[in-house]
Amino acid sequence: MSALSGFLCLGAVADDFIRGDSNSDGELNISDAQHTLRWLFLAGREPDCPAAADANDDETVDISDPIRVLEYLFLGGSPPAPPFPVAGPDPTPGLSCGAPVTLELFCDVRGPMVDLSWTLAGEVEGFELHRDGALVAELGVESREYSDAPLAVGAHEYRIVAVLGGAVAAEAGCEVAGVEANAPPTLAILAPPQGSIISGRSFNLRLQVDDDTGVHRVLVDGEEVILPSPLSLPATLRVNIRSGEPGPQLVRIEIIDEAGRTAFGELALGFSPVLARGDTTEALAIDISGDSGYDELEVIVEPFLDGLPELLNESVRGVRLFDGNILGVPVEVDGDRVEINGPIDFDLFPSDLAGGRLGLRVRLDRLRFFGDGESDFGFLGTDEWDAIWTGNDIDITGTMAFVPVDEGSRLEVVSDGFTVEIGSSDFSVSGFLDPLGIFDALVNVLSGLFSGQIEDAVRDAVQDAADGQVVPILVETLGNLNLDIVIDPVALQTRLSDAVESAGGLSLLFDGSWVSSARPGASWPPYPGSVLARAPFPGFPVESSAPHPVDATISLSTDTLNQALAELAAGGSLDTTLAVEDIDSPLPLNVNTLAVALEPRILSLPGVDPEDPLVIRVGIRHPPTLVPGEGPLDASIVGVGDEWSWRPGDTEPPAQWNGRTFDDSGWARAPSGFGYSSNDEELGRVRTRPEGLATGDYTALYLRASFDIEALEEMESLVLRVLFDDAFVAYLNGVEIARRNIGVEGTPPRFDELADSTGEPDTLEVDLLQWRGLLRSAGNVLALQGHNVSGTSSDFVLVPEILRSLPGPEGIISAIPAEMRIGGLEIAFLADTDGDGAGEADADGEPDEVGLISYSLALNLQTSLALAFSPEGVPAIVFNVDTADLNKDGFPDAIIGGAAGLDIRVAGEVFDIADENLLEFAQLVISLVGPSLGGIVEALELPSVPLPELAFDLDTDGEPDVRLEIREATLAPVDTTSDGEADWICILADLRSSPTK
Numbered sequence: 002m003s004a005l006s007g008f009l010c011l012g013a014v015a016d017d018f019i020r021g022d023s024n025s026d027g028e029l030n031i032s033d034a035q036h037t038l039r040w041l042f043l044a045g046r047e048p049d050c051p052a053a054a055d056a057n058d059d060e061t062v063d064i065s066d067p068i069r070v071l072e073y074l075f076l077g078g079s080p081p082a083p084p085f086p087v088a089g090p091d092p093t094p095g096l097s098c099g100a101p102v103t104l105e106l107f108c109d110v111r112g113p114m115v116d117l118s119w120t121l122a123g124e125v126e127g128f129e130l131h132r133d134g135a136l137v138a139e140l141g142v143e144s145r146e147y148s149d150a151p152l153a154v155g156a157h158e159y160r161i162v163a164v165l166g167g168a169v170a171a172e173a174g175c176e177v178a179g180v181e182a183n184a185p186p187t188l189a190i191l192a193p194p195q196g197s198i199i200s201g202r203s204f205n206l207r208l209q210v211d212d213d214t215g216v217h218r219v220l221v222d223g224e225e226v227i228l229p230s231p232l233s234l235p236a237t238l239r240v241n242i243r244s245g246e247p248g249p250q251l252v253r254i255e256i257i258d259e260a261g262r263t264a265f266g267e268l269a270l271g272f273s274p275v276l277a278r279g280d281t282t283e284a285l286a287i288d289i290s291g292d293s294g295y296d297e298l299e300v301i302v303e304p305f306l307d308g309l310p311e312l313l314n315e316s317v318r319g320v321r322l323f324d325g326n327i328l329g330v331p332v333e334v335d336g337d338r339v340e341i342n343g344p345i346d347f348d349l350f351p352s353d354l355a356g357g358r359l360g361l362r363v364r365l366d367r368l369r370f371f372g373d374g375e376s377d378f379g380f381l382g383t384d385e386w387d388a389i390w391t392g393n394d395i396d397i398t399g400t401m402a403f404v405p406v407d408e409g410s411r412l413e414v415v416s417d418g419f420t421v422e423i424g425s426s427d428f429s430v431s432g433f434l435d436p437l438g439i440f441d442a443l444v445n446v447l448s449g450l451f452s453g454q455i456e457d458a459v460r461d462a463v464q465d466a467a468d469g470q471v472v473p474i475l476v477e478t479l480g481n482l483n484l485d486i487v488i489d490p491v492a493l494q495t496r497l498s499d500a501v502e503s504a505g506g507l508s509l510l511f512d513g514s515w516v517s518s519a520r521p522g523a524s525w526p527p528y529p530g531s532v533l534a535r536a537p538f539p540g541f542p543v544e545s546s547a548p549h550p551v552d553a554t555i556s557l558s559t560d561t562l563n564q565a566l567a568e569l570a571a572g573g574s575l576d577t578t579l580a581v582e583d584i585d586s587p588l589p590l591n592v593n594t595l596a597v598a599l600e601p602r603i604l605s606l607p608g609v610d611p612e613d614p615l616v617i618r619v620g621i622r623h624p625p626t627l628v629p630g631e632g633p634l635d636a637s638i639v640g641v642g643d644e645w646s647w648r649p650g651d652t653e654p655p656a657q658w659n660g661r662t663f664d665d666s667g668w669a670r671a672p673s674g675f676g677y678s679s680n681d682e683e684l685g686r687v688r689t690r691p692e693g694l695a696t697g698d699y700t701a702l703y704l705r706a707s708f709d710i711e712a713l714e715e716m717e718s719l720v721l722r723v724l725f726d727d728a729f730v731a732y733l734n735g736v737e738i739a740r741r742n743i744g745v746e747g748t749p750p751r752f753d754e755l756a757d758s759t760g761e762p763d764t765l766e767v768d769l770l771q772w773r774g775l776l777r778s779a780g781n782v783l784a785l786q787g788h789n790v791s792g793t794s795s796d797f798v799l800v801p802e803i804l805r806s807l808p809g810p811e812g813i814i815s816a817i818p819a820e821m822r823i824g825g826l827e828i829a830f831l832a833d834t835d836g837d838g839a840g841e842a843d844a845d846g847e848p849d850e851v852g853l854i855s856y857s858l859a860l861n862l863q864t865s866l867a868l869a870f871s872p873e874g875v876p877a878i879v880f881n882v883d884t885a886d887l888n889k890d891g892f893p894d895a896i897i898g899g900a901a902g903l904d905i906r907v908a909g910e911v912f913d914i915a916d917e918n919l920l921e922f923a924q925l926v927i928s929l930v931g932p933s934l935g936g937i938v939e940a941l942e943l944p945s946v947p948l949p950e951l952a953f954d955l956d957t958d959g960e961p962d963v964r965l966e967i968r969e970a971t972l973a974p975v976d977t978t979s980d981g982e983a984d985w986i987c988i989l990a991d992l993r994s995s996p997t998k
Contacts, residue, residue, distance in 0.1 A: 058082035113183030150260030186212035248532030269526035284513030291351035291506035322458035394424025409496030428452035519572030536984030545973035567624035623825030630974030635804035642898025650701025659784035660735035674800030697792025718806035728756035812870035829855035
């Protein structure tokens with residue numbers, strides 16, 4: 002330990018005083034001059050307040066000061082400098098007033114730490130601590146100790162400075178040697194286990210920390226956790242999570258040791274309700290229309306009907322159809338064969354039975370039954386003959402239900418039985434052996450007595466054939482459907498949950514779960530699953546229309562699609578690396594950039610050099626969530642969340658406020674849309690609630706936004722869409738182009754003018770290309786004034802957007818808008834210490850990057866879900882993201898809100914860096930990376946989801962015989978939980994049957 006103390010008679014005056022009052026008796030007289038002279042020349046007592054003895058305020062006490070006092074008292078000289086004649090503070094702080102400040106510093110080496118403590122006598126305002134001539138910390142007046150981690154091993158020199166009035170009041174120093182190297186802490190999360198599902202929002206967190214200094218702070222998701230004192234390890238801490246959102250959450254834990262080194266841990270949890278990985282949920286539904294959809298099934302089944310005669314032959318051949326006595330004559334009739342004359346008509350239909358069971362009808366023009374008859378006439382002998390029964394206009398009709406069996410692996414058909422209706426019939430016998438014709442005449446007479454029994458037997462045989470043969474045809478047709486979906490490396494495995502027959506058709510409902518063949522990525526948190534909505538299956542037919550026949554509706558649940566995205570991310574399919582050389586940056590992106598901007602200690606890390614290039618690694622660290630049906634289908638040039646200039650309508654706006662040259666720099670800035678409402682559903686696209694609007698302080702709102710249009714001459718579609726309630730007027734470059742529910746066209750409404758009538762939220766679309774003459778490639782201004790119906794209205798909504806058509810993928814059939822919510826796009830800055838690239842690109846096969854700092858970005862992407870044919874003709878749902886930047890804000894237009902739509906958080910730091918520095922650098926990061934986010938989104942390769950194949954293996958040889966192919970289709974989002982967000986993506990399809998053999 003070493004110490005050095007010091008005293009300086011310098012510093013600001015701490016007490017009020019009267020200038021010249023050297024003996025501090027509260028007044029100026031000759032005794033003050035005498036007191037000063039005795040101290041200077043006769044070893045008298047030092048003045049208690051040197052500043053008071055300094056009569057001429059030259060910051061030095063000498064012979065000139067008592068002379069100044071005597072001249073003032075007896076020779077009419079100038080009075081002493083202020084404060085005089087009333088006591089007050091020193092206006093020119095220099096000499097002290099009161100006891101002198103003394104300071105003593107003590108230093109002690111503790112491994113990589115230097116513990117400093119000091120004693121103080123006197124009054125000061127604070128301290129400055131210096132190491133090796135550089136300022137380390139500014140400390141408060143109550144501070145008396147500090148622990149420093151110099152990082153550099155060996156010897157260091159410390160100096161503590163006491164500050165008073167901005168000047169040095171005292172200082173002391175010390176020198177230390179033998180400081181050891183500092184290693185960062187290591188963190189192990191002991192409980193709860195990774196992937197746990199938590200009920201509620203609080204849990205016990207158990208940690209083990211290994212460190213050579215000691216745990217100083219613990220932060221969970223950026224919030225400091227109160228540590229017990231003393232802290233014993235392993236430690237159990239009670240943690241409360243801010244987010245109330247269910248589903249997977251990535252909890253980030255930061256440990257900061259006394260040296261300022263950090264360790265980060267990630268805990269992947271699920272907050273109930275969670276769809277656990279591997280669990281099944283309502284996944285897929287296929288509804289076959291009872292009208293045109295059943296017609297397609299009939300086409301599939303019809304080839305089997307060619308075998309119906311043989312089926313009936315097998316039903317009657319050798320079967321005893323009649324065995325009895327007719328007027329005492331034993332008669333036997335055995336079946337031989339059946340002939341069907343004319344076409345066989347087959348029809349599937351929803352019946353009225355039990356709410357709409359599947360009905361089946363087979364119509365035969367003519368059926369002929371041939372039987373072998375025998376009559377025993379006793380002593381007269383036995384005769385054999387041919388029996389022929391002919392039926393006309395025969396309808397075989399039955400109803401049935403489908404039931405999943407074997408844990409949903411197949412369908413079983415439960416038949417309600419068949420009935421056979423016969424329009425007309427006749428019966429005849431011929432071919433008798435009796436040459437005299439005696440038996441012929443007798444049997445023909447008797448045949449009328451048993452022809453009814455023969456007809457009943459034929460009817461029974463036909464009914465048995467339908468139950469035993471026709472029903473299995475349907476079982477084979479529908480029971481072998483394979484509806485699994487594969488998005489390499491994950492696959493949706495389905496099983497039948499239910500089959501619902503209704504008046505509208507047949508609905509086959511499937512549960513499903515995703516399984517992955519890929520190993521979870523090394524950096525991927527082991528989430529327990531995805532968000533669980535448990536949305537019930539849609540009711541069919543869905544309440545959406547299509548401009549084409551709808552044979553079937555294929556529905557995929559949002560739950561299931563989000564589960565697939567989570568599995569893809571877990572396998573690393575949504576990660577990428579951004580090449581720094583591709584970034585057009587005004588700064589050299591190397592380690593020194595970070596060191597200068599953030600933390601010089603970065604340069605002290607082992608193996609890190611100032612000239613090392615940076616690598617930016619990007620990956621989705623949190624399962625993204627898809628919300629179908631949200632937002633516009635077109636791409637936004639000016640969209641929801643983009644910043645607008647606005648002012649309240651409490652006075653008339655300045656002249657030309659809606660023109661291109663108006664200076665709106667004095668207006669407020671806020672993200673669109675604007676408004677308020679007592680109905681939450683009306684606020685879905687509102688981002689700003691102007692203060693005073695809801696309370697009726699004003700009833701109008703004025704908005705301005707500038708925009709550019711790239712390649713205006715090539716633009717095929719440009720639309721202004723305004724969601725409004727109650728009224729608005731829109732101007733393009735100062736010219737009125739649209740209004741609703743207020744005033745007269747061409748006359749701007751006054752600021753206090755009210756809407757013509759009360760309205761509900763409505764949407765108006767305006768084709769801006771009809772105003773092509775007003776548009777420019779750069780510097781356009783869209784301005785709107787919105788008006789409420791009254792100052793007490795319950796709502797006001799104004800959401801303007803400028804949209805262009807979003808080019809669809811090749812082979813597009815239909816599309817719906819969607820929003821992808823990415824909760825954790827991580828951007829990590831790493832020092833490439835070998836300068837050979839990152840990760841797999843490392844020349845030696847071993848990663849050589851040192852993690853420095855990382856940020857987590859939450860953003861929402863406006864996208865569309867398109868149903869399109871692949872080059873191979875396979876229909877699939879694809880993500881269509883617009884990565885252009887037409888509004889020139891430095892970010893892809895697909896990012897809702899642009900830069901303002903990004904929520905930036907620190908995900909990791911090698912040192913404990915001041916939050917303000919991190920956030921300041923974050924803005925630089927975003928300005929650098931923002932233009933590249935479009936490429937990042939493209940590089941993430943969002944998957945396409947192939948539709949399940951509707952293929953039928955009719956002959957059970959393992960190969961499909963017939964496919965139902967999509968001819969036309971319309972996508973429709975469906976909400977089955979009434980929460981305002983779509984739970985199902987429904988494909989209303991016009992199908993055609995296509996044989997494969």
